[in-house]
Amino acid sequence: MPEMRFVIAWPDGREETCYSPSLVIRDFLEEGQTYPIRDFLDRSRKALTIASDRVEAKYGYPCTLARSQLARIEEAGARFISDADAKVRCESFIP
Template sequence: MPEMRFVITWPDGEQETCYSPSLIIRDFFTEGERYTVSDFVDRSRKALTIASDRVEAKYGFACSSANDQLARIESAAVPFLDKAGSYVRCDSFIL
């Protein structure tokens, strides 16, 4: 199963490299695009859940790394959720 990383920039300018056990991220994000924080979290939740489900279908267990990454995204997003005009940028994919 091909894994990947995707680099994002939070509204405060902090860059973060995120992990996915599947290339499904490319179906939910576009390099260089900005997403409202709530949309970014929602897309991440959908994509990383699908990615974890694919691991489970292949290996018989969910991907704890995908679940950990989702938890990190959800936690990091909290300070920005109520701030109008806050966006997360998907900078690049690392395959």
């Protein structure tokens, strides 16, 4: 499966490089686009769940890297969830 990394910028300006085991992340995030924190978390959850499910369909087990990446995103995002103006920017995709 083609994997991909994507760089995001959190509301505090900190950048993070994230992992997806599938290109499906491109169906949910767009380079240069900014998302309200709740929307970003929802999109990430959907994309990384689909990606993990695709790995499971192909190899018989879910992708632990996708699951751990989602857990890291949700943990980091929880710090900003109470700020209605918090936004996350998808900086770039790294094939």
